[in-house]
Amino acid sequence: MANDVLSPGENRARRDFLNWFLGTAAGAFAASVLYPVSRYLVPPKVEESTAHTVTLSIKPQELKPNSGQIFRFGSQPAILVKTPAGELKAFSAVCTHLACIVQYRSDISHIWCACHNGHFDLNGKNIEGPPPKPLEEYAVNAKGDQIVVSKRS
Amino acid sequence: MERARERLWRWLDERIGLEDLARLAKKKEVPVHRHTVWYYFGGMTLFLFAIQVVTGILLLLYYRPSANEAFESIQFLMTEVEFGWLVRSIHAWSANLMVFSMFIHLFSTLLLRAYRAPREITWLSGSGLLGLTLAFGFTGYLLPWNELAFFATRVGTEIPGVLPLVGPFLRRLLRGGDDVTGATLTRFYGIHVAVLPALTTVVLAVHLFMVQKHGMSSPPGVEREGPKRSMPFFPNFLLRDLVGWLSALAVLAALAAYFPAELGKKADPFQPAPAGIKPEWYFMAMFQTLKLLPGHILGIEGELLGVLGFGVVGLLLIALPFLDTRAGERPSRFPAVFGITLLVYMVVLTFLGYTMSPTK
Numbered sequence: 001m002a003n004d005v006l007s008p009g010e011n012r013a014r015r016d017f018l019n020w021f022l023g024t025a026a027g028a029f030a031a032s033v034l035y036p037v038s039r040y041l042v043p044p045k046v047e048e049s050t051a052h053t054v055t056l057s058i059k060p061q062e063l064k065p066n067s068g069q070i071f072r073f074g075s076q077p078a079i080l081v082k083t084p085a086g087e088l089k090a091f092s093a094v095c096t097h098l099a100c101i102v103q104y105r106s107d108i109s110h111i112w113c114a115c116h117n118g119h120f121d122l123n124g125k126n127i128e129g130p131p132p133k134p135l136e137e138y139a140v141n142a143k144g145d146q147i148v149v150s151k152r153s
Numbered sequence: 154m155e156r157a158r159e160r161l162w163r164w165l166d167e168r169i170g171l172e173d174l175a176r177l178a179k180k181k182e183v184p185v186h187r188h189t190v191w192y193y194f195g196g197m198t199l200f201l202f203a204i205q206v207v208t209g210i211l212l213l214l215y216y217r218p219s220a221n222e223a224f225e226s227i228q229f230l231m232t233e234v235e236f237g238w239l240v241r242s243i244h245a246w247s248a249n250l251m252v253f254s255m256f257i258h259l260f261s262t263l264l265l266r267a268y269r270a271p272r273e274i275t276w277l278s279g280s281g282l283l284g285l286t287l288a289f290g291f292t293g294y295l296l297p298w299n300e301l302a303f304f305a306t307r308v309g310t311e312i313p314g315v316l317p318l319v320g321p322f323l324r325r326l327l328r329g330g331d332d333v334t335g336a337t338l339t340r341f342y343g344i345h346v347a348v349l350p351a352l353t354t355v356v357l358a359v360h361l362f363m364v365q366k367h368g369m370s371s372p373p374g375v376e377r378e379g380p381k382r383s384m385p386f387f388p389n390f391l392l393r394d395l396v397g398w399l400s401a402l403a404v405l406a407a408l409a410a411y412f413p414a415e416l417g418k419k420a421d422p423f424q425p426a427p428a429g430i431k432p433e434w435y436f437m438a439m440f441q442t443l444k445l446l447p448g449h450i451l452g453i454e455g456e457l458l459g460v461l462g463f464g465v466v467g468l469l470l471i472a473l474p475f476l477d478t479r480a481g482e483r484p485s486r487f488p489a490v491f492g493i494t495l496l497v498y499m500v501v502l503t504f505l506g507y508t509m510s511p512t513k
Contacts, residue, residue, distance in 0.1 A: 103425030
């Protein structure tokens with residue numbers, strides 16, 4: 001019916017418009033679905049632990065020389081080490097290689113990551129194996145019965 | 154009885170065209186030659202996958218996907234639920250055997266050069282299934298929420314995390330947060346029981362359709378030798394397949410009964426990784442590579458180099474049909490060299506992974 005009254009040129013213009021309109025509408029629809037879904041998949045930011053200082057439940061005399069102990073530093077694991085010389089040190093316990101949790105090995109007096117055999121010395125320096133960076137070191141203060149560990153700024 | 158059966162056949166035939174399907178089944182031929190044995194492993198992988206689907210659905214009935222309950226629900230399954238240990242052990246062992254038969258299928262089709270035109274899409278869909286199977290293995294491993302699973306997932310999600318720019322985003326996306334937590338568990342659960350099965354259904358359908366469309370590929374060497382012998386797929390080859398599947402089932406039952414899947418200790422994010430920690434055997438070669446690479450190579454972090462290396466090997470594997478196009482006159486040596494090198498590398502590194510002292 002419409003073809004009878006429209007010239008071929010007008011007809012094509014209308015067809016082009018409809019194609020453009022339908023294409024744009026389909027694109028907008030797809031975007032309005034994909035955008036929320038892709039945003040949904042990204043987890044929301046959780047309040048990052050702002051712990052700069054923690055007081056440990058371990059007493060300085062409880063830890064024997066040449067041993068280590070994992071503790072919570074905010075939401076992250078950290079390790080307290082008493083060196084063979086009796087000095088207290090604290091580091092992040094997250095291995096700088098692929099984020100396994102390290103432990104203290106008294107047989108070699110190293111901090112050691114079991115996952116890929118990474119070794120760190122008593123200053124947290126990566127000395128052997130795949131870890132590319134040293135462990136982050138924290139400041140340790142032993143005040144009487146308490147150990148206070150804080151981030152170095 | 155006979156009449157009733159005939160009527161049922163006719164009723165169904167009118168509606169879904171059984172005659173056509175029967176004709177199709179009769180038409181399919183399997184070439185017979187000295188490499189025919191390798192034709193069994195695709196079907197074998199499919200059979201083991203079917204076992205995974207059935208046992209996986211059974212496990213869903215008791216499993217609880219949360220950090221507080223996952224470990225306990227499996228403990229309950231293993232100790233209280235009748236045959237719970239068996240269902241879980243079959244699921245775990247069948248996964249291992251499935252990956253193993255998939256690797257045989259992969260390397261046999263590679264070395265017999267079954268990926269040549271017009272089978273590129275078969276190869277691509279097969280590569281997709283390889284990735285999906287490894288993703289099934291990786292996501293399923295976390296679900297018991299034990300110590301090994303926890304560290305495997307920490308390391309595994311850290312691996313894409315070392316990529317420049319997109320790495321940290323990918324890691325967050327995979328973990329559902331900055332660390333491996335209960336959010337990671339529910340995410341992996343959803344991927345393992347919904348996303349991967351859906352994707353696998355589609356890719357597997359494409360793969361099987363392509364195999365039906367093109368028929369079995371004969372290796373170039375056999376083709377050159379002249380007229381081919383063959384056997385009908387239905388019922389001759391299928392019956393042989395069945396013998397293989399029954400043997401696999403027997404092996405599977407024996408493994409599950411004598412070496413039931415272990416549960417270990419519940420994951421604790423504030424405990425160090427246990428000494429001697431290892432991934433599943435099919436990730437061992439990659440694990441050992443990352444272990445042997447030093448911290449820095451030519452100023453680049455070793456782990457990044459390793460991860461990029463895995464990516465390059467993966468891409469080469471996927472692109473094989475497009476790299477080996479001169480199959481006719483002067484066939485390229487590249488596929489065989491690549492395939493054998495990869496195989497030897499994987500075997501040697503896996504061997505080292507199991508024999509080298511983990512504490513040295």
